[in-house]
Amino acid sequence: MQNYQFLSTLRDSATLNPDEMRTMVTAAMGTGASEFRRAVEQVAQEAESNPSLAVRAGIGFFFLGHPEKAERALAGCKEGVGRFYLACAHYTQGKFEAAAKEFEAAAKAGYQPTESTLRRAGCLRKLGQLEEAEKVIRSTGGEGARLAEYSYQMGCILADRGDTFGAIEYFERAVDMDPHHQRALFALAVQNSRHGDDEEAIQLYERCLSRPPFYLGALLNLGLLYEDRENYSAAQYCFERVLKYDPNNERARLYLKDIEATSGMYYDEDSLKQQQRLEQLLSRPVTDFELSVRSRNCLATMGINSLGDLTRISEQELLSGKNFGETSLTEVRELMRLHNLSLGQFMHEKQREPTFDSRDLSPEDQVKLAMPVSELNLSVRSRKCMTRLGIATIGELVSRTPDELLSAKNFGVTSLNEIRDKLAEMNIKLRND
Template identity: 35%
Template sequence: MINEPSAPTATHEFDLTTAPIESFTALQEARQEVFSSERAHDAFQRTIRGLQPTGPEGLRRGLGAWMIGDYEGACDALSAYASDDVASFTHANALMTLKRYVEAQPIFKRLAEKYPGEPKAQGGYAEACFEAALSEHGEHEIDAICEVYERELAAAGEGFADSAEGQYLAGRAAEVRRDWQLALDHFGKARELNPAMRRNLFHLGLRAERCGLDLEALVAYQQLASLAPVDLPAMMNLGMLLEDLGRDQEAAACYDVIARSRPMDRRARLYLSDAVAGMDMYYDEDQERKEDRLNQILRIPITDFELSVRARNCLNKMNIMTLGDLVKQTETELLSFKNFGETSLNEIKEILGSKSLRLGMGRQEAVLSIESTQQRYVSGENAEAMNRPILDLELSIRARRTVEYLGCLTFGDVIQHSEEELLGMPNFGVTSLTELKEKLTIFGLELKPRQ
């Protein structure tokens, strides 16, 4: 009902109208498919709007609303399906996201009694009770609330304390008691057990940030920001943290996501304006540089990768010569080609995944993906220079093409390579090497030492 994982299947677009939804875990897995591309997301929204508000379609309409992050709509639709356990658990989770803890309590309680060994149901009930009590009584009765809460956790059953839910809830109790280190320890263990637990990642990031552990907070917020749909409060916190670290361009990107999602959010627009003002270049110029980085990757020829003869021949016949040509295709389009099967498809997906790309990817999504996975250099006296894009080196075409071929996006990426590696590249000679070294020296950098 709640946690039994669905069997692995071939990746296809999730069909809300017909797909079996036997557990909440299956719903979470399908949620990622919905956000796999802008086209998939738009199609899914159209499907939701086409469903009737009552009967079996009404239930699926409510589940679909939760999947796209419309929690108010999910609550409205799913309240009529209390007899369906997946709908009830989804409804309760939507209520928790909206901080309507008192309404979530009876739903989680029924599920916890029906599934006594299920940590998600037990944890949901304990968390709803705890957060509701804190909301009602505030700091005046923290010790009493925590004592009751911790007794409930201890009585939750064998193994619960070692589950991701148990560790997260223990962390919340420690956090409320202001035992910051213990809270961070529990949140960290919960993340190890379940890296996709949203509330845990948020509290881990928030607590780490307030304890001055900026890099740990950054990792937690980035993990949370990578989950679909985007957690806007986490994105706001991530933006502020990036500004504190002097990474104004990335901060502006975070605020821009919020401003686009919530056009009337004056706070996000103000922060965006401030972040742009703190940048060395205009925001649209930064976007252009991101596009250039993406183009470097999209220009990589398919022949640079090890592919089976069948896959290579099929791509040639389809006139797919570069990664840019490939990302424009969908799985359905590739599989419809003669002799192109699941094995060849998996080869292609592995190649794209190595470059943080996927089939059917929109250009804007690709830009954001490349930017989010780009290696960051956060320590050392030359960290700022190391994060600059290679275009700032103003290299000759021959030298630039070589470092692009090696997959370098920043100065820091370039200096991971030695003179020997570079001289071993086609059309890269002593003249190009001397040029590159002189440009790097201007910024206080040098190539990797000879082994």
């Protein structure tokens, strides 16, 4: 929207009603973002000598993604619109009780009373008052049901109760009613990511971030999905944007460090090709090679099926096998030498020994270790790494060492610390931790 007069709208509009707000925010997308920021900063400066502009500056700060500045500018305001956006600023920072009070005050002041009531219900839900929240939502009747916010809040209620499919249906309804409903788009993106539809999740996060205010959670999640697809420049951009709005965001800072480390890890094409060739060679079955019948039968009896198996067993262990003698050993040595391999060279990668005997564990601990790793509610990145490593249960996870986890693609210190924290809540640790 070219030549939109942000300064005139913020400073001179008599009402700054919802329609004007939507138009302004739409114009602030893309190339209009810089002009919008300059207009907000100018209005904030003028508000120092003209307090009547403080509400306009506060609203502008909220859409710029600065809820703390919005709170300061809107503190003590009596206008319904000001109290509504003060409530939004409180909510963004997790101050749900204060937000609920301001949404209620905005409704009483006549500013979008139904919308304000529905937003208040969202605060009650965040405070754990699900029954009361649903009661408030339904109290808005047919007028509320015509709003996208109604469907979004009902979807959140169902999600909190574990009804995932019912929640998705409501979120989709909210987006159908308002294609720019950011919180519904975010909720749908999260659900799609959890169900493995990363392509759809990326599109939904991008739509969620197509206009201000920018959700930091959406930026973080989108960055992780970009990173998982090895689109490191896009991931870096997302994490840098988070730090622009929240310089103290530790997760974004650590993810950015992981990106910097990753950028040097996966672009050595020669090493990658060499590793792939080695993996193909190690996977070849011993039956592909000319071995004597005795050697072949002995190896089969010992459960040795591939060249990789031979790199993880010592000569002494082979000789301990029934009917496996020096002649067979010499034959196998020669086979390995022809492929630049040796017996036992990868013995350190032998299947890990369990660090516990489940028979010695209490029934409670056995239940914990049998739980699926999904119960830890890990971030996108960590969940992907668990899948790559073939880790399905918490027992399989705690049998790994930190170094083994860090060797996985895209698994950095941030993910390791996240897993350590989740396991600590269950009073268990990684192996050797």
